[in-house]
Amino acid sequence: MARPRKPLLSRERIVETASALVDSEGLDAVSTRRLAAELGVSGPSLYNHFRNKDEILDAVADALSARIDLSMFDEGDARGWSDALHDWAVSYRGVLTDHPNVVPVLARGPGRRPAGLRVADAVFGAMVRAGWPPAQATYIGALMRYFITGSALGSFARGFVDDRDAYDPADYPHLGQAHLLAERQEKVDEGAFETGLRALVDGLALQYETFGEKTQR
Template identity: 85%
Template sequence: MCAMARPRKPLLSRDRIVATAGTLVDAEGLAALSTRRLAAELGVSGPSLYNHFRTKDEILDAVADTVSAKVDLSMFAPDDPRDWRTALHDWAVSYRAALTDHPNLVPLLAQGPGRRPAGLKVADAVFGAMVRAGWPPAQATRIGALMRYFITGSALGSFARGFVNDEDAYDPADYPHLGQAHLLAERGEQVDEGAFETGLRALLDGLAMQYEAGIRGTWPKQDSTNGS
């Protein structure tokens, strides 16, 4: 019996489609992704994609969910010894790291999880951990929203790299306090990570003050039940 010849190209699969789409978005941005372009990158006909995904938006959702799946959620496990504040801090650092690895996907992820399974697991883990820690459900919901605003906002762009590496661009006659601004771009990662950590600790300090007030019995009345 003759052995069946092996296909010249790898068989099309959901994983291969998502991986190729992710590489394309990382390299060229969300606008570069179309079913025609993706099919060409995969070496297949456009209609063959629809055997795995109904629309381009479904493909984008799957790509975005691969980023959410990289976020560490171990600190929210019921048996993890970290307190709620430390857990939020460690999760935020992991979340931002996942986003900064894929900056072109941040605008999509900033819209929320929708129906994406990994994204929903992130939201569920944060909310559940805050409620277990003693936060009222309504406030736990707000904390999840607040953290997403802060983390995705920090990953949308670089403050430091918004300045040009040209000393002449910042004439002290016009900008007397920007004499060192031309150095920011080359120190971008250090500046941006430091800014994120400073903001995160300030945010957590504020939440800790609210938490202590709540433990003393002064939660706002509207925070006693779930909802907004």
């Protein structure tokens, strides 16, 4: 029998299958046994590509990091640092909201993941080039990761039920419209993210002016 032209198993196939499992069933659904069954291979064959489940999940997370737009941090891009930071955050959140079950892995930081490290390097490098002191550039990178991943971990609007009777005015006089939040989830959550993002970027812009004044003295 002729050997197949393509290998039966590859890192890409494993990551794609694991990603689909995480999206549909969550992180706990991923195991080497389950992946082997989904891929139609023996369990030990996975270890030719990954040492354990954690490495697989890292690869899934890194595949998502690779989708984040970093073009706004290119040296030839005309956007200022604040607009670049805003647009990057929007792209980052867009990736996470499409794959919310992976957020807990991404929230731990890039570790040794190449795409994740490229994201961190791009943000830090752009802030330093813009004139931020290295320590502050580090704080900005951390702050933005906290905000973006935190916003993608859950939905504020989905935390309310669509039952008007759940919010008795006698007990909750200011929640008379809370039962409408669930059906307006996307608008509420996107509006909250944009409001918070603008507050962060505008606040950083004020700090940036302060640093500029200090360096001119």
